[in-house]
Amino acid sequence: MSLATALVQHYDDLVNHLRRRFGDPGFAREVVHDVCVRILADPPREAVHTPQAFLRRLSVDLAIDRHRVDTGRRAWVESMADMPEAEAPSASPEAQYAFQQTLTALIRTIENLPPRCRDVFILHQLHDIPQAEIAERLGISRNMVAQHMMRAMRSIRPVLHANLG
Structure with missing residues (x-):
């Protein structure tokens, strides 16, 4: 069969x-x-x-x-939500607001990535897992991992440049 x-x-x-x-x-x-x-x-x-x-x-x-990736993603998003409060107290209210807007846009962009692309990005960028290990874990080629990373970075780069540049 x-x-x-x-x-x-x-x-x-x-x-x-x-x-x-x-x-x-x-x-x-x-x-x-x-x-x-x-x-x-x-x-x-x-x-x-x-x-x-x-x-x-x-x-x-x-x-x-998948459960590990989802758990890591939730922990990252939750920790990122707490990040503005950890901002240096000397930052002006305008700078804090701009930072919060950038952070919100960045999180939204990452959440809107296709699931496999998002998983690869989070595993590599947040959990510091080498691309070869990600390929093995997810059952995809190293080339596919690299393509997912490039796609994620192409999506994230404009958000960072628009808000920080």
Whole structure:
């Protein structure tokens, strides 16, 4: 049985397994969809003898990675929200307001990046994870990681130049 066939047959089981483990049915469906995309884009090179077990393991691994990224992203956004209060007290109210506007625009820009692009940016820029490790974690090529970083920087650069330049 092919992995694609096994995925169709066991879709609900995979979603339910992830929902029980992580508690969010929407999250579970997104992860299983990521599994679908990953299998279609980059099928395993070796034969899979137990497709259901393979899919379950892949789903859990991707869910854990995604959960870590989401947790890191939330922690970063929350810490960034606290940042203006940590601003030097000697800054003028106008400078503080400009800084807050820049920060808000920057956070909005990062949040509006495509999910994979945003994940790559956060893992690399905030968690200081090397691009090669990001490629391995996310199951994409190093070239794709570099492309996501370039796309993120192209989106962020105008916000910084408009507000700081």
